[in-house]
Amino acid sequence: MCLALPVRVEQILSGERAVVDIGGVRKEISLALVDGIELGDYVILHVGYALARLDPEEAQRTLDLFAALEQEAPS
Amino acid sequence: MKYVDEFRDGALARTIAANIFRAARPDREYRFMEFCGGHTHAIFRYGVTGLLPVRVRMIHGPGCPVCVLPIGRIDLAIGLALERDVLLCSYGDMLRVPASGGRSLLQAKARGADVRMVYSVADALGLARRHPDRQVVFFAIGFETTTPPTAVAVLQAAAEQLGNFSVLCNHVLTPAAMHAILSQPGGAAIDGFVGPAHVSTVIGSAPYEPFPRDYGKPVVIAGFEPLDVMQAILLLLRQVNEGRAEVENEFVRAVTRHGNRKAQALMENVFELRPDFEWRGLGTLPNSALRLRPRYAAFDAEARFGLEARPVADHKACECAAILRGVKRPQDCKIFGSACTPDNPVGSCMVSSEGACAAHYSYGRFADREAATA
Numbered sequence A: 001m002c003l004a005l006p007v008r009v010e011q012i013l014s015g016e017r018a019v020v021d022i023g024g025v026r027k028e029i030s031l032a033l034v035d036g037i038e039l040g041d042y043v044i045l046h047v048g049y050a051l052a053r054l055d056p057e058e059a060q061r062t063l064d065l066f067a068a069l070e071q072e073a074p075s
Numbered sequence B: 001m002k003y004v005d006e007f008r009d010g011a012l013a014r015t016i017a018a019n020i021f022r023a024a025r026p027d028r029e030y031r032f033m034e035f036c037g038g039h040t041h042a043i044f045r046y047g048v049t050g051l052l053p054v055r056v057r058m059i060h061g062p063g064c065p066v067c068v069l070p071i072g073r074i075d076l077a078i079g080l081a082l083e084r085d086v087l088l089c090s091y092g093d094m095l096r097v098p099a100s101g102g103r104s105l106l107q108a109k110a111r112g113a114d115v116r117m118v119y120s121v122a123d124a125l126g127l128a129r130r131h132p133d134r135q136v137v138f139f140a141i142g143f144e145t146t147t148p149p150t151a152v153a154v155l156q157a158a159a160e161q162l163g164n165f166s167v168l169c170n171h172v173l174t175p176a177a178m179h180a181i182l183s184q185p186g187g188a189a190i191d192g193f194v195g196p197a198h199v200s201t202v203i204g205s206a207p208y209e210p211f212p213r214d215y216g217k218p219v220v221i222a223g224f225e226p227l228d229v230m231q232a233i234l235l236l237l238r239q240v241n242e243g244r245a246e247v248e249n250e251f252v253r254a255v256t257r258h259g260n261r262k263a264q265a266l267m268e269n270v271f272e273l274r275p276d277f278e279w280r281g282l283g284t285l286p287n288s289a290l291r292l293r294p295r296y297a298a299f300d301a302e303a304r305f306g307l308e309a310r311p312v313a314d315h316k317a318c319e320c321a322a323i324l325r326g327v328k329r330p331q332d333c334k335i336f337g338s339a340c341t342p343d344n345p346v347g348s349c350m351v352s353s354e355g356a357c358a359a360h361y362s363y364g365r366f367a368d369r370e371a372a373t374a
Protein backbone atom coordinates (compact mmCIF):
# COMPACT_ATOMS: atom_id res chain seq x y z
CA MET A 1 0.00 0.00 0.00
CA CYS A 2 3.01 2.30 0.14
CA LEU A 3 3.28 2.13 -3.61
CA ALA A 4 3.25 5.60 -5.06
CA LEU A 5 3.70 6.79 -8.62
CA PRO A 6 5.07 9.81 -10.45
CA VAL A 7 2.16 11.30 -12.41
CA ARG A 8 1.78 14.34 -14.67
CA VAL A 9 -0.63 17.15 -13.75
CA GLU A 10 -3.00 17.65 -16.72
CA GLN A 11 -5.49 20.07 -15.26
CA ILE A 12 -5.72 22.15 -12.09
CA LEU A 13 -9.18 22.21 -10.53
CA SER A 14 -10.65 24.34 -7.76
CA GLY A 15 -10.55 23.20 -4.14
CA GLU A 16 -6.89 22.09 -4.22
CA ARG A 17 -7.66 19.33 -6.71
CA ALA A 18 -6.15 18.31 -10.03
CA VAL A 19 -6.51 15.82 -12.84
CA VAL A 20 -3.44 13.70 -13.49
CA ASP A 21 -2.40 11.22 -16.12
CA ILE A 22 -1.43 7.78 -14.84
CA GLY A 23 -0.01 5.90 -17.78
CA GLY A 24 -2.88 6.99 -20.01
CA VAL A 25 -5.61 6.90 -17.35
CA ARG A 26 -6.94 10.21 -16.04
CA LYS A 27 -7.68 10.53 -12.38
CA GLU A 28 -8.66 13.29 -9.97
CA ILE A 29 -6.33 13.76 -7.01
CA SER A 30 -5.84 16.16 -4.09
CA LEU A 31 -3.14 18.85 -4.03
CA ALA A 32 -3.85 19.72 -0.37
CA LEU A 33 -0.37 18.63 0.76
CA VAL A 34 1.78 20.57 -1.72
CA ASP A 35 1.88 24.23 -2.68
CA GLY A 36 2.74 25.80 -6.02
CA ILE A 37 1.99 22.89 -8.37
CA GLU A 38 1.66 23.95 -11.99
CA LEU A 39 0.26 22.40 -15.13
CA GLY A 40 2.69 19.84 -16.56
CA ASP A 41 4.48 19.25 -13.25
CA TYR A 42 5.14 15.70 -12.13
CA VAL A 43 4.06 14.84 -8.60
CA ILE A 44 4.36 11.71 -6.50
CA LEU A 45 0.85 10.34 -6.02
CA HIS A 46 0.02 8.30 -2.93
CA VAL A 47 -3.45 7.21 -1.73
CA GLY A 48 -5.08 9.98 -3.77
CA TYR A 49 -2.80 12.82 -2.59
CA ALA A 50 0.23 14.44 -4.20
CA LEU A 51 3.05 14.03 -1.64
CA ALA A 52 5.81 15.95 -3.37
CA ARG A 53 6.78 17.60 -6.61
CA LEU A 54 9.32 15.74 -8.70
CA ASP A 55 12.31 17.79 -9.80
CA PRO A 56 13.08 16.97 -13.47
CA GLU A 57 16.63 18.35 -13.31
CA GLU A 58 17.52 16.27 -10.27
CA ALA A 59 15.97 13.22 -11.95
CA GLN A 60 18.22 13.73 -14.96
CA ARG A 61 21.27 14.24 -12.73
CA THR A 62 20.54 10.95 -10.98
CA LEU A 63 20.23 9.10 -14.29
CA ASP A 64 23.51 10.65 -15.46
CA LEU A 65 25.12 9.46 -12.25
CA PHE A 66 23.97 5.87 -12.89
CA ALA A 67 25.59 5.95 -16.33
CA ALA A 68 28.64 8.10 -15.59
CA LEU A 69 29.88 5.71 -12.96
CA GLU A 70 30.90 3.36 -15.73
CA GLN A 71 34.04 5.34 -16.46
CA GLU A 72 35.03 5.76 -12.85
CA ALA A 73 38.13 3.90 -11.71
CA PRO A 74 37.59 1.34 -8.93
CA SER A 75 38.32 2.84 -5.54
CA MET B 1 5.82 5.83 -17.87
CA LYS B 2 8.11 8.80 -17.45
CA TYR B 3 10.26 8.75 -14.29
CA VAL B 4 9.51 5.04 -13.95
CA ASP B 5 10.84 3.28 -17.04
CA GLU B 6 14.20 5.09 -17.08
CA PHE B 7 14.76 3.92 -13.52
CA ARG B 8 14.22 0.29 -14.55
CA ASP B 9 16.59 0.31 -17.53
CA GLY B 10 18.41 -3.00 -17.94
CA ALA B 11 21.64 -1.61 -19.43
CA LEU B 12 22.03 0.90 -16.60
CA ALA B 13 21.28 -1.88 -14.11
CA ARG B 14 24.23 -3.87 -15.45
CA THR B 15 26.47 -0.79 -15.16
CA ILE B 16 25.52 -0.26 -11.52
CA ALA B 17 25.84 -4.00 -10.86
CA ALA B 18 29.38 -3.95 -12.28
CA ASN B 19 30.23 -1.08 -9.96
CA ILE B 20 28.75 -2.95 -7.02
CA PHE B 21 30.89 -6.01 -7.83
CA ARG B 22 33.98 -3.81 -7.97
CA ALA B 23 33.13 -2.08 -4.70
CA ALA B 24 32.26 -5.19 -2.67
CA ARG B 25 35.45 -6.46 -1.11
CA PRO B 26 35.98 -10.21 -1.41
CA ASP B 27 37.22 -10.50 2.16
CA ARG B 28 34.05 -9.47 3.95
CA GLU B 29 30.26 -9.71 4.04
CA TYR B 30 27.94 -6.72 3.87
CA ARG B 31 24.47 -6.73 5.39
CA PHE B 32 22.15 -3.86 4.52
CA MET B 33 18.59 -3.46 5.70
CA GLU B 34 16.03 -2.02 3.32
CA PHE B 35 13.67 -0.43 5.81
CA CYS B 36 10.65 -0.14 3.51
CA GLY B 37 8.34 -2.83 2.26
CA GLY B 38 8.25 -0.89 -1.00
CA HIS B 39 11.97 -1.56 -1.40
CA THR B 40 11.54 -5.21 -0.39
CA HIS B 41 8.94 -5.53 -3.12
CA ALA B 42 11.15 -3.83 -5.75
CA ILE B 43 14.16 -5.98 -4.80
CA PHE B 44 12.19 -9.20 -5.31
CA ARG B 45 10.10 -8.13 -8.27
CA TYR B 46 13.07 -6.95 -10.33
CA GLY B 47 15.44 -9.64 -9.16
CA VAL B 48 17.90 -7.17 -7.64
CA THR B 49 19.33 -9.84 -5.33
CA GLY B 50 20.34 -11.82 -8.40
CA LEU B 51 22.46 -8.88 -9.54
CA LEU B 52 24.32 -8.59 -6.25
CA PRO B 53 27.44 -10.46 -5.16
CA VAL B 54 26.54 -13.16 -2.62
CA ARG B 55 28.58 -11.31 -0.04
CA VAL B 56 26.11 -8.39 -0.19
CA ARG B 57 23.01 -9.47 1.72
CA MET B 58 19.76 -7.57 1.96
CA ILE B 59 17.83 -7.85 5.23
CA HIS B 60 14.15 -6.92 5.11
CA GLY B 61 13.04 -4.25 7.54
CA PRO B 62 9.81 -3.45 9.38
CA GLY B 63 8.64 -0.70 7.01
CA CYS B 64 5.38 -2.36 6.05
CA PRO B 65 2.46 -0.79 7.94
CA VAL B 66 0.21 -3.81 7.46
CA CYS B 67 2.95 -6.08 8.81
CA VAL B 68 3.79 -4.16 11.97
CA LEU B 69 0.27 -3.58 13.24
CA PRO B 70 -0.28 -6.00 16.13
CA ILE B 71 -3.33 -8.24 16.43
CA GLY B 72 -4.77 -6.26 19.35
CA ARG B 73 -5.28 -3.20 17.13
CA ILE B 74 -6.94 -5.20 14.36
CA ASP B 75 -9.24 -6.77 16.96
CA LEU B 76 -10.46 -3.25 17.79
CA ALA B 77 -11.51 -2.71 14.18
CA ILE B 78 -13.16 -6.13 13.90
CA GLY B 79 -15.02 -5.50 17.15
CA LEU B 80 -16.28 -2.13 15.88
CA ALA B 81 -17.46 -3.68 12.62
CA LEU B 82 -19.17 -6.70 14.18
CA GLU B 83 -20.51 -5.38 17.47
CA ARG B 84 -21.00 -1.64 17.08
CA ASP B 85 -22.57 -1.67 13.65
CA VAL B 86 -20.24 0.94 12.18
CA LEU B 87 -19.32 1.28 8.54
CA LEU B 88 -15.64 0.44 8.75
CA CYS B 89 -13.25 1.32 5.95
CA SER B 90 -9.55 0.82 5.41
CA TYR B 91 -6.87 0.31 2.79
CA GLY B 92 -7.17 -3.02 0.97
CA ASP B 93 -4.42 -5.16 2.46
CA MET B 94 -5.53 -4.44 6.00
CA LEU B 95 -8.77 -6.34 5.51
CA ARG B 96 -7.01 -9.68 5.04
CA VAL B 97 -4.71 -9.72 8.07
CA PRO B 98 -5.63 -12.52 10.49
CA ALA B 99 -6.35 -11.31 14.04
CA SER B 100 -7.58 -13.12 17.18
CA GLY B 101 -8.94 -16.58 16.49
CA GLY B 102 -7.88 -16.31 12.87
CA ARG B 103 -10.61 -13.72 12.23
CA SER B 104 -10.05 -10.92 9.72
CA LEU B 105 -12.00 -7.86 8.64
CA LEU B 106 -12.86 -9.70 5.44
CA GLN B 107 -14.41 -12.53 7.45
CA ALA B 108 -16.33 -9.98 9.49
CA LYS B 109 -17.66 -8.67 6.20
CA ALA B 110 -18.69 -12.16 5.15
CA ARG B 111 -20.60 -12.42 8.42
CA GLY B 112 -22.56 -9.32 7.54
CA ALA B 113 -20.45 -6.48 8.95
CA ASP B 114 -20.24 -3.36 6.77
CA VAL B 115 -16.54 -3.36 5.90
CA ARG B 116 -15.37 -1.43 2.85
CA MET B 117 -12.06 -1.18 1.11
CA VAL B 118 -11.09 2.37 0.15
CA TYR B 119 -8.27 3.66 -2.02
CA SER B 120 -8.05 6.95 -0.15
CA VAL B 121 -9.17 8.46 3.15
CA ALA B 122 -11.03 10.97 0.94
CA ASP B 123 -13.30 8.07 -0.10
CA ALA B 124 -14.02 7.36 3.56
CA LEU B 125 -15.07 11.00 4.02
CA GLY B 126 -17.33 10.64 0.98
CA LEU B 127 -19.00 7.59 2.56
CA ALA B 128 -19.65 9.59 5.74
CA ARG B 129 -21.27 12.37 3.71
CA ARG B 130 -23.44 9.93 1.77
CA HIS B 131 -24.50 7.94 4.86
CA PRO B 132 -25.34 10.56 7.51
CA ASP B 133 -27.30 7.93 9.44
CA ARG B 134 -24.26 5.64 9.83
CA GLN B 135 -21.12 5.93 11.94
CA VAL B 136 -18.22 5.77 9.47
CA VAL B 137 -14.84 4.78 10.94
CA PHE B 138 -11.62 4.99 8.94
CA PHE B 139 -9.10 2.41 10.16
CA ALA B 140 -6.00 4.54 9.55
CA ILE B 141 -2.69 2.78 9.16
CA GLY B 142 0.67 3.73 7.75
CA PHE B 143 3.90 5.57 8.27
CA GLU B 144 4.44 9.26 7.48
CA THR B 145 3.14 8.85 3.91
CA THR B 146 -0.49 8.12 4.76
CA THR B 147 -0.52 10.31 7.88
CA PRO B 148 -0.78 13.72 6.13
CA PRO B 149 -3.82 12.60 4.08
CA THR B 150 -5.50 11.43 7.30
CA ALA B 151 -4.76 14.86 8.83
CA VAL B 152 -6.39 16.59 5.85
CA ALA B 153 -9.47 14.37 6.24
CA VAL B 154 -9.82 15.13 9.95
CA LEU B 155 -9.56 18.87 9.28
CA GLN B 156 -12.15 18.57 6.52
CA ALA B 157 -14.50 16.60 8.78
CA ALA B 158 -14.07 19.28 11.46
CA ALA B 159 -14.75 22.09 8.98
CA GLU B 160 -17.90 20.34 7.74
CA GLN B 161 -18.89 19.27 11.27
CA LEU B 162 -19.25 15.76 9.99
CA GLY B 163 -20.48 14.18 13.21
CA ASN B 164 -20.55 10.61 11.90
CA PHE B 165 -16.90 10.36 10.82
CA SER B 166 -14.05 9.19 13.02
CA VAL B 167 -10.54 7.77 12.68
CA LEU B 168 -9.13 4.70 14.43
CA CYS B 169 -5.57 5.99 14.33
CA ASN B 170 -2.62 3.60 13.97
CA HIS B 171 -0.13 5.93 12.32
CA VAL B 172 3.44 5.04 13.23
CA LEU B 173 6.79 6.78 12.94
CA THR B 174 9.71 5.55 10.85
CA PRO B 175 12.64 6.94 12.88
CA ALA B 176 11.27 5.28 16.04
CA ALA B 177 11.29 1.87 14.33
CA MET B 178 14.83 2.39 12.98
CA HIS B 179 15.94 3.31 16.47
CA ALA B 180 14.33 0.11 17.81
CA ILE B 181 16.16 -1.99 15.22
CA LEU B 182 19.52 -0.42 16.06
CA SER B 183 19.12 -0.60 19.83
CA GLN B 184 18.18 -4.31 19.97
CA PRO B 185 20.06 -6.17 22.66
CA GLY B 186 23.36 -7.23 21.14
CA GLY B 187 23.02 -4.56 18.48
CA ALA B 188 21.70 -4.96 14.96
CA ALA B 189 23.75 -7.12 12.65
CA ILE B 190 23.53 -4.64 9.80
CA ASP B 191 26.03 -2.33 8.15
CA GLY B 192 23.56 0.34 7.08
CA PHE B 193 20.07 1.21 5.89
CA VAL B 194 18.52 1.78 2.50
CA GLY B 195 16.28 4.61 3.73
CA PRO B 196 12.62 5.17 2.85
CA ALA B 197 11.57 6.87 -0.38
CA HIS B 198 8.15 8.36 0.10
CA VAL B 199 8.30 8.70 3.87
CA SER B 200 11.36 10.86 3.26
CA THR B 201 9.53 13.13 0.81
CA VAL B 202 7.42 14.09 3.83
CA ILE B 203 9.86 14.10 6.77
CA GLY B 204 13.02 14.99 4.80
CA SER B 205 16.48 13.51 5.31
CA ALA B 206 17.31 15.36 8.54
CA PRO B 207 15.46 12.94 10.91
CA TYR B 208 17.91 10.16 9.95
CA GLU B 209 20.97 12.14 11.00
CA PRO B 210 21.09 10.62 14.52
CA PHE B 211 21.66 7.09 13.13
CA PRO B 212 25.13 7.65 11.64
CA ARG B 213 26.00 9.89 14.57
CA ASP B 214 24.78 7.72 17.45
CA TYR B 215 25.10 4.21 16.00
CA GLY B 216 27.73 4.64 13.29
CA LYS B 217 25.35 3.25 10.65
CA PRO B 218 25.08 4.90 7.22
CA VAL B 219 21.65 5.67 5.76
CA VAL B 220 21.11 6.14 2.01
CA ILE B 221 17.61 7.35 1.09
CA ALA B 222 16.54 5.69 -2.16
CA GLY B 223 13.69 5.93 -4.63
CA PHE B 224 11.43 2.91 -5.14
CA GLU B 225 12.65 1.83 -8.57
CA PRO B 226 15.20 -0.97 -8.89
CA LEU B 227 18.03 1.29 -10.15
CA ASP B 228 17.47 3.58 -7.18
CA VAL B 229 17.88 0.67 -4.79
CA MET B 230 21.00 -0.58 -6.58
CA GLN B 231 22.59 2.86 -6.57
CA ALA B 232 21.84 3.16 -2.86
CA ILE B 233 23.53 -0.19 -2.24
CA LEU B 234 26.59 1.07 -4.13
CA LEU B 235 26.68 4.26 -2.05
CA LEU B 236 26.37 2.20 1.15
CA LEU B 237 29.24 -0.07 0.05
CA ARG B 238 31.43 2.97 -0.53
CA GLN B 239 30.60 4.43 2.87
CA VAL B 240 31.38 1.15 4.63
CA ASN B 241 34.63 0.67 2.68
CA GLU B 242 35.77 4.17 3.46
CA GLY B 243 34.75 3.93 7.11
CA ARG B 244 32.20 6.71 6.71
CA ALA B 245 28.70 6.85 8.21
CA GLU B 246 26.51 9.59 6.79
CA VAL B 247 23.03 10.28 5.54
CA GLU B 248 23.12 10.32 1.74
CA ASN B 249 20.18 11.03 -0.51
CA GLU B 250 19.85 9.11 -3.77
CA PHE B 251 16.23 10.24 -4.17
CA VAL B 252 17.11 13.92 -4.71
CA ARG B 253 14.41 14.23 -7.34
CA ALA B 254 11.78 14.22 -4.58
CA VAL B 255 13.49 14.42 -1.17
CA THR B 256 15.04 17.49 0.47
CA ARG B 257 16.70 17.80 3.85
CA HIS B 258 13.62 19.33 5.48
CA GLY B 259 10.91 17.52 3.55
CA ASN B 260 7.37 18.70 2.93
CA ARG B 261 6.78 21.40 5.52
CA LYS B 262 3.14 21.86 4.62
CA ALA B 263 2.44 18.18 5.23
CA GLN B 264 4.44 18.32 8.48
CA ALA B 265 2.42 21.32 9.72
CA LEU B 266 -0.85 19.52 8.98
CA MET B 267 0.30 16.45 10.92
CA GLU B 268 1.48 18.63 13.79
CA ASN B 269 -1.90 20.36 13.94
CA VAL B 270 -3.95 17.16 14.05
CA PHE B 271 -1.78 14.56 15.82
CA GLU B 272 0.28 14.21 18.97
CA LEU B 273 2.70 11.50 20.11
CA ARG B 274 1.36 8.50 21.97
CA PRO B 275 3.48 7.79 25.05
CA ASP B 276 3.87 4.26 23.75
CA PHE B 277 2.51 1.91 21.10
CA GLU B 278 2.76 -1.82 20.51
CA TRP B 279 4.38 -2.95 17.26
CA ARG B 280 4.37 -6.46 15.91
CA GLY B 281 7.90 -7.76 16.28
CA LEU B 282 9.41 -4.67 17.86
CA GLY B 283 7.38 -4.69 21.08
CA THR B 284 6.07 -1.59 22.84
CA LEU B 285 8.05 1.46 21.75
CA PRO B 286 7.88 4.89 23.40
CA ASN B 287 6.93 7.90 21.25
CA SER B 288 6.59 5.73 18.18
CA ALA B 289 3.03 6.41 17.05
CA LEU B 290 0.46 9.17 16.78
CA ARG B 291 -3.05 9.81 18.07
CA LEU B 292 -5.49 12.65 17.48
CA ARG B 293 -5.00 15.75 19.61
CA PRO B 294 -7.68 16.30 22.27
CA ARG B 295 -9.14 19.18 20.25
CA TYR B 296 -10.12 16.64 17.58
CA ALA B 297 -11.39 14.06 20.10
CA ALA B 298 -14.81 14.19 18.40
CA PHE B 299 -13.19 12.47 15.40
CA ASP B 300 -11.17 9.97 17.41
CA ALA B 301 -12.80 6.52 17.24
CA GLU B 302 -10.95 5.40 20.37
CA ALA B 303 -12.57 8.21 22.36
CA ARG B 304 -15.96 7.97 20.65
CA PHE B 305 -16.35 4.22 21.18
CA GLY B 306 -14.27 3.87 24.37
CA LEU B 307 -11.74 1.48 22.83
CA GLU B 308 -8.63 0.05 24.42
CA ALA B 309 -6.29 -2.38 22.67
CA ARG B 310 -5.30 -5.59 24.45
CA PRO B 311 -2.03 -7.30 23.53
CA VAL B 312 -2.59 -10.64 21.79
CA ALA B 313 0.10 -13.19 20.98
CA ASP B 314 0.85 -14.04 17.35
CA HIS B 315 0.19 -17.51 15.93
CA LYS B 316 2.62 -19.97 17.54
CA ALA B 317 4.39 -20.97 14.34
CA CYS B 318 4.56 -17.47 12.84
CA GLU B 319 8.02 -15.92 12.67
CA CYS B 320 6.82 -12.46 11.56
CA ALA B 321 8.14 -10.86 14.74
CA ALA B 322 11.70 -12.07 14.14
CA ILE B 323 11.45 -11.30 10.43
CA LEU B 324 10.37 -7.72 11.16
CA ARG B 325 13.39 -7.31 13.43
CA GLY B 326 15.63 -8.53 10.62
CA VAL B 327 16.88 -11.58 12.54
CA LYS B 328 15.05 -14.28 10.56
CA ARG B 329 14.12 -14.80 6.92
CA PRO B 330 10.77 -15.93 5.52
CA GLN B 331 12.22 -19.31 4.55
CA ASP B 332 13.15 -19.85 8.21
CA CYS B 333 9.45 -20.13 9.07
CA LYS B 334 8.31 -23.76 9.21
CA ILE B 335 4.92 -23.06 7.66
CA PHE B 336 6.14 -20.68 4.94
CA GLY B 337 4.58 -21.70 1.63
CA SER B 338 2.77 -24.67 3.17
CA ALA B 339 0.20 -23.67 5.80
CA CYS B 340 0.88 -19.98 5.14
CA THR B 341 0.44 -18.60 1.61
CA PRO B 342 -0.83 -15.29 0.20
CA ASP B 343 -4.24 -16.91 -0.40
CA ASN B 344 -4.42 -18.14 3.14
CA PRO B 345 -2.07 -16.01 5.25
CA VAL B 346 -1.34 -16.97 8.84
CA GLY B 347 0.81 -13.94 9.66
CA SER B 348 0.78 -10.32 8.57
CA CYS B 349 4.01 -10.55 6.53
CA MET B 350 2.23 -12.84 4.04
CA VAL B 351 -0.60 -10.38 3.33
CA SER B 352 0.67 -7.23 1.68
CA SER B 353 2.83 -7.47 -1.43
CA GLU B 354 5.30 -5.36 0.57
CA GLY B 355 5.50 -7.97 3.31
CA ALA B 356 8.72 -9.98 3.29
CA CYS B 357 6.94 -13.36 3.25
CA ALA B 358 4.55 -12.40 0.44
CA ALA B 359 7.35 -10.89 -1.68
CA HIS B 360 9.48 -13.92 -1.08
CA TYR B 361 6.61 -16.27 -1.90
CA SER B 362 5.73 -14.48 -5.14
CA TYR B 363 9.19 -13.85 -6.53
CA GLY B 364 11.91 -15.40 -4.41
CA ARG B 365 11.10 -19.09 -3.95
CA PHE B 366 12.40 -20.21 -7.31
CA ALA B 367 15.58 -18.20 -7.04
CA ASP B 368 16.17 -19.98 -3.73
CA ARG B 369 15.63 -23.37 -5.27
CA GLU B 370 18.11 -22.59 -8.04
CA ALA B 371 20.65 -21.39 -5.52
CA ALA B 372 20.16 -24.57 -3.48
CA THR B 373 20.60 -26.90 -6.42
CA ALA B 374 23.43 -24.95 -8.04
Ligand code: SF4
Pocket: B317, B318, B319, B320, B323, B330, B333, B334, B335, B336, B337, B340, B341, B345, B346, B347, B348, B349, B350, B357
Ligand atom coordinates in the same frame (compact mmCIF):
# COMPACT_ATOMS: atom_id res chain seq x y z
S1 SF4 C 1 5.34 -17.50 6.40
FE1 SF4 C 1 3.41 -16.83 7.35
S2 SF4 C 1 3.42 -17.66 9.39
FE2 SF4 C 1 5.53 -17.76 8.61
S3 SF4 C 1 6.48 -15.85 9.30
FE3 SF4 C 1 5.66 -15.45 7.26
S4 SF4 C 1 3.62 -14.63 7.64
FE4 SF4 C 1 4.27 -15.58 9.56
